[in-house]
Amino acid sequence: MSKNAIFTLLAILYLLMNIVASQNSSSDEYALLAFKSQITFDPNNVLTKNWSQGTSFCNWIGITCGTRHQRVRGLNLADMGIEATIAKEIGELSFLRSLIISNNSFHGFIPAEIGNLSQLREIEMQDNELNGPIPASLGFLENLQTLNISYNGLTGNIPNRIFNLSSLIEISFVNNSLSGSLPMDICYNLPKLQKLRVSGNQLSGNIPPSLGTCRNLELLSLSYNQFSGRIPMEIGNLSKLQILYLGGNNLTGNIPNEIRNLSALAYLGVERNDLSGNIPTEIGNLSALAYLALSHNGFSGM
Ligand SMILES: *[C@@H]1O[C@H](CO)[C@@H](O)[C@H](O)[C@H]1NC(C)=O
Ligand SMILES: *[C@@H]1O[C@H](CO)[C@@H](O)[C@H](O)[C@H]1NC(C)=O
Ligand SMILES: *[C@@H]1O[C@H](CO)[C@@H](O)[C@H](O)[C@H]1NC(C)=O
Ligand SMILES: *[C@@H]1O[C@H](CO)[C@@H](O)[C@H](O)[C@H]1NC(C)=O
Ligand SMILES: *[C@@H]1O[C@H](CO)[C@@H](O)[C@H](O)[C@H]1NC(C)=O
Ligand SMILES: *[C@@H]1O[C@H](CO)[C@@H](O)[C@H](O)[C@H]1NC(C)=O
Ligand SMILES: *[C@@H]1O[C@H](CO)[C@@H](O)[C@H](O)[C@H]1NC(C)=O
Ligand SMILES: *[C@@H]1O[C@H](CO)[C@@H](O)[C@H](O)[C@H]1NC(C)=O
Ligand SMILES: *[C@@H]1O[C@H](CO)[C@@H](O)[C@H](O)[C@H]1NC(C)=O
Ligand SMILES: *[C@@H]1O[C@H](CO)[C@@H](O)[C@H](O)[C@H]1NC(C)=O
Ligand SMILES: *[C@@H]1O[C@H](CO)[C@@H](O)[C@H](O)[C@H]1NC(C)=O
Numbered sequence: 001m002s003k004n005a006i007f008t009l010l011a012i013l014y015l016l017m018n019i020v021a022s023q024n025s026s027s028d029e030y031a032l033l034a035f036k037s038q039i040t041f042d043p044n045n046v047l048t049k050n051w052s053q054g055t056s057f058c059n060w061i062g063i064t065c066g067t068r069h070q071r072v073r074g075l076n077l078a079d080m081g082i083e084a085t086i087a088k089e090i091g092e093l094s095f096l097r098s099l100i101i102s103n104n105s106f107h108g109f110i111p112a113e114i115g116n117l118s119q120l121r122e123i124e125m126q127d128n129e130l131n132g133p134i135p136a137s138l139g140f141l142e143n144l145q146t147l148n149i150s151y152n153g154l155t156g157n158i159p160n161r162i163f164n165l166s167s168l169i170e171i172s173f174v175n176n177s178l179s180g181s182l183p184m185d186i187c188y189n190l191p192k193l194q195k196l197r198v199s200g201n202q203l204s205g206n207i208p209p210s211l212g213t214c215r216n217l218e219l220l221s222l223s224y225n226q227f228s229g230r231i232p233m234e235i236g237n238l239s240k241l242q243i244l245y246l247g248g249n250n251l252t253g254n255i256p257n258e259i260r261n262l263s264a265l266a267y268l269g270v271e272r273n274d275l276s277g278n279i280p281t282e283i284g285n286l287s288a289l290a291y292l293a294l295s296h297n298g299f300s301g302m
Helices: 004-023 025-037 046-050 088-092 112-116 138-140 160-164 208-211 233-237 257-261 281-287
Strands: 039-041 064-065 072-076 084-085 098-100 103-107 122-125 128-132 144-149 153-156 170-172 176-181 195-197 204-206 219-221 226-229 244-245 250-253 267-269 274-277 291-292
Touching: 025 039, 025 072, 046 088, 088 112, 112 138, 138 160, 208 233, 226 274, 233 257
Parallel strands: 072 098, 084 103, 098 122, 103 128, 122 144, 128 153, 144 170, 153 176, 170 195, 176 204, 195 219, 204 226, 219 244, 226 250, 244 267, 250 274, 267 291
Antiparallel strands: 039 084, 064 072
C-alpha cells in the first residue's frame, strides 16, 4: 500500500470514529434534561433558565464539550445552591471526564450508574447531603484521579476495589459515617496516590502497614475514627509525607523511631489516643515540622 492510500484510510477511519461519537449526542441531551428534571431548587434559576431545549447543550452553563465532537466532557455545577437528587441517567454521559457538583444540596444516593463512565477522571461531590453507601461500581473507574466525597452523610464500608484504581492521586472521604476497616493491601496498586483523607468517620481496625508502599503520599489523615493497634513503622518509608494526622483514635504502643525518616514532615498530630513510652528524640530533628500535637496520651520520660 502506498503512503497516500494509508493516509486516506486513516482519514476515513478518523471520520467514521467522529460520526460514531457524535451519533449519540442526542442521548447526552436526554441525560442532561433528566438530570435537570430532578432539581427541586435552583436559587438563581441558572439551570431552569439556561438549560433550554433548542439551544446546543454545549453552550449550557456548567457544560464543557469535546473539541472534536459535541459530547459532554465536563459537568461543573459547584457552589450553585442547587437542591436535587442525582439522576441515574448521568451514567449515559459516556464521554464525561469531570463531574463536579460540590457545595450544593444534592441528597439521596449516589447512582451506581456513575460506574459506567469509564472516561471519568475527576469526581468532586464534597459538601452535599448525599447518603447511602459508596457504590461499589466506582471501583470500575480505571481512569479516576480525584475522588472527593467529603462532608456528606455516606454510610457503610468503603468498597475495597476503589483502592485498586491505579490512576488515583487524591482520595477524600472526610466527615461521613463510613465504617469497617481499611484493606490490609491498601497500597499495592496506588503508585500515584498523594492524598488520602478519611478523617471524621467510624472506621476501625489496624492502620495497614502497607501504607508504607504508597511512595508518593504527601498527606495521610486518618484522625477522628476508631483505629486501634500500633502506628506501623512502615510509615517511615513515606519520604514525601508532609501531613500525618492520626489524632482521636484508639492507637496504642509508642511513636515508632522510623518517624525520623520523614524529613518533609510539617504537621504531626497523634493527640487523643492511648499512646505510651518515650517521645522519640528524633522528632526534634525534623526541621520542616511546624505543628505537633501529642496531648491526651500516656507518654512518659522527657
Ligand atoms: C445511543 O443512545 C440510545 C438512547 O440512549 C441508546 O439506546 C443506544 O444504544 C445508543 N447507541 C450507541 C451506539 O451508543
Ligand atoms: C446560557 O448561558 C451561556 C453562558 O452564559 C450563554 O452563552 C447562553 O446564551 C445561555 N443560553 C440561554 C438559552 O440562556
Ligand atoms: C458554597 O456555595 C455558596 C453559594 O451557594 C457560596 O456562597 C459559598 O461561598 C460556597 N462555599 C465555598 C466554601 O465555596
Ligand atoms: C450501568 O450501570 C448499571 C449499574 O451499575 C448497570 O446495571 C448497567 O448495566 C450499566 N449499563 C451499561 C450500559 O453499562
Ligand atoms: C486489582 O487490579 C489488578 C490489575 O489492575 C487486577 O489484576 C486485580 O484483580 C484487581 N484486584 C481486585 C481485588 O480488584
Ligand atoms: C475535598 O473536599 C474538601 C472539602 O471541600 C476540601 O477541603 C479538600 O481540599 C478536597 N480535596 C482533598 C484531596 O481533600
Ligand atoms: C464533621 O463532623 C463532626 C462530627 O460529626 C461535626 O461535629 C463537625 O461539625 C463536622 N464538620 C464539618 C465542617 O461539617
Ligand atoms: C519499609 O520500612 C520497613 C521498616 O521500616 C522496611 O523493613 C521495609 O523494607 C520498607 N519497605 C519498602 C518497600 O521500602
Ligand atoms: C531511615 O533513615 C535511616 C538513617 O537515619 C536509614 O539508615 C534508613 O535506610 C532509612 N529507612 C528508610 C526506609 O528510608
Ligand atoms: C476507643 O476509645 C473510646 C474513647 O476512649 C472508647 O469509648 C471506645 O470504646 C474505644 N474503642 C475501642 C474499640 O477500643
Ligand atoms: C539530631 O540532631 C543533632 C544535632 O541537633 C545531631 O547531633 C543528631 O545526630 C541528630 N540525630 C539524628 C538521628 O539525625
